[in-house]
Amino acid sequence: MSSVKIGLLGLGVVGGGTWDVLQRNATEIARRAGRDIEVVAVAVRDTAKARALLGDSVRISTDAMEIVRDPNIDIVVELVGGTELAREWVLESIAQGKHVVTANKALLAKHGNEIFAAAHERGVMVAFEAAVAGGIPIIKAMREGLTANRIQWVAGIINGTTNYILSEMRNRGVSFAEALADAQRLGYAEADPTFDIEGIDAAHKLSLLASLAFGIPVQFSKAHIEGITSLAQEDIQHAQRLGYTVKLLGITRARPEGIELRVHPTLIPADSMLANVQGAMNAVLVHGDAVGQTVYYGAGAGALPTASAVVADLVDVARLLNAAPEQRVPYLAFQHDAMADTPILPMEEVQSAYYLRLRVDDRPGVLADVARILASAEISIGSMIQEPAGDHADIMFLTHEAREGAINGALSQIQSLPFVRSAVTRLRVEA
């Protein structure tokens, strides 16, 4: 069979890795795919750098759109990043009847619904395994491996940078700022780490996982997002003493009233699978009604792991190049005409257990007052530790599950108690 012709947009970390994997494992890949996968054109800005890597066999262009419109190309692989140019290239690829593979979670979080609709209309594939959790085949697992299930919830460590920082904060006792600086020095965090440390990148990915889980459109704008920038070393230590580890989790869960969609630092039991995911590694827990709990673990980023996912998509797409659309797996796991309009719950309606830390005057009656406020909001306390520190004391509570709205109400009352010395710290807890 003739080779499948690829146009590669971008030859950076992931694009370079993809080129590399396609070269060195060409035989292995063809033995599986049944045909060769051949990169025929590459778009970059710096052609000299690209030429040095690619040699003479491949056409290099600084005009991505020209490659998108090249009639010889079967699949466009978008590995540039960004949401505006990438959107134009992807939509034009689709309009040209080409299939698309992308690692761009920001693009799909923002423009996924538009892109999938256009692709559906035109009858082409858009594959994005590399957009979530790098080399872990989590899109495939959720889209194809768990089709028998009503998915109940998904919780993932889906940002390696923040997991690296949290691992360092826990294992070495350093502050957030120090861990971030280390991560930047070692290449685990970018010069501008905002998307990672503010939880935005995780939320991009989570909004895709939620669609795969529940058959809803991509709704990044409705996600509740908290990063790790204000996480204090002392809370990590208190958590540890209470038997928990703090991780930045993306959580999406089906409730009778709607779907929870949230990214925030979370206390999870220290002996749970996710708690033991160290450094820049990723892991996703998926709970289905038939299968129960499953976990998928691996490298969430990096040239070769991400390329592993890009190339797996290429093999899938190559196989089904000329298949009828109904023979292909739907973009977001559910048939395009069978998507649900289940609402995303506002954060006030979310249910969670909580960790609370209060700095208070160290005098009798304080605990009673706080406990009374929690009780009247029907928030029950699971455990408590109190730590005197000179003239004040720190009190840490773990609550049972409660509505976020109820906690917010109680916290604003507690905050205004005269003996509460500073802002109450609140973190969510997953069992």
Added chain:
Amino acid sequence: MSSVKIGLLGLGVVGGGTWDVLQRNATEIARRAGRDIEVVAVAVRDTAKARALLGDSVRISTDAMEIVRDPNIDIVVELVGGTELAREWVLESIAQGKHVVTANKALLAKHGNEIFAAAHERGVMVAFEAAVAGGIPIIKAMREGLTANRIQWVAGIINGTTNYILSEMRNRGVSFAEALADAQRLGYAEADPTFDIEGIDAAHKLSLLASLAFGIPVQFSKAHIEGITSLAQEDIQHAQRLGYTVKLLGITRARPEGIELRVHPTLIPADSMLANVQGAMNAVLVHGDAVGQTVYYGAGAGALPTASAVVADLVDVARLLNAAPEQRVPYLAFQHDAMADTPILPMEEVQSAYYLRLRVDDRPGVLADVARILASAEISIGSMIQEPAGDHADIMFLTHEAREGAINGALSQIQSLPFVRSAVTRLRVEA
């Protein structure tokens, strides 16, 4: 689109679970598959029991072959077990041009090559996600999710019964016999547990995983198999003190000289992912050259988790019912005409680190003699602990990696030393 018609052979644990999942999640499944999946006929021995479960809508027969030959049926789902009748039904289904889904690892370990060859010839699919690690989509991950990789090794906890027993032996300090009796009482082990505790079931599954990893025919008969029946509580305890946990692993690894294929109790670091897989759960670690280490975790057996895998296969097969064969994923990940004849290494050629326990007379010079034998076989010692116990002593060694043949030679020399009191215990160690 019209529904896909299923003939179900067997309505026991997995068959009943499959029926159950197809009923209760019918809407969800059709929203993904794009069409209904309908069980139209079921084969059992006891029709009254089946009728009570199925109601009147489904044809029930005691003649599986009659269902296999029913021209209305698109997919035969073999959930009876055994290797002789099942082989006949599956081969006849294929001859009839029907697709097959099975959970039967014993069948595929023994007759897989024959079955896949027949299916290839006839152009039908044979899917077997449920045959390895129950609900974990490990077949899909290896066959489709990691196609970019040269797989380097696979190590799995792929038998829940033995993992339950080993977890109990470690956590509660009970003997193998006691843990087995508990497992039987709780339904984690069958009345005749031989296949599980002797490692045969794990080896069935491992031989399938090795084919998916390396593109070789199924070669169960060449697997080295050791079960857990002679594992002593004291070795579990010594392992723990050395920082290890004992698990029954299936290991397959590509070496320059050939492929290792082996099931045996194995010491693995106590903080590794696999060491923390408790009870009857399963987990498989796959190491690829691009993706690095990935791990897949979940329930390895039980009605609903196994049904989750069966139904996922049904959705896949339903989608590609009328696709061209080249549009389908190859049975064993690699194209039928691109399989390799890489040899399976005899156990003597396998490389491993080892744990050795010797009971010896407690007198000077003993350690020196043993160390000299190991040294002259070029086996280097990583660590050693010695435990005096009255007039004798137990010595435990951890060696660095060595050839199994070299260890065998050294052990037979050590065994014949006059001061060695009983059979030397040897367990393999994975880093």
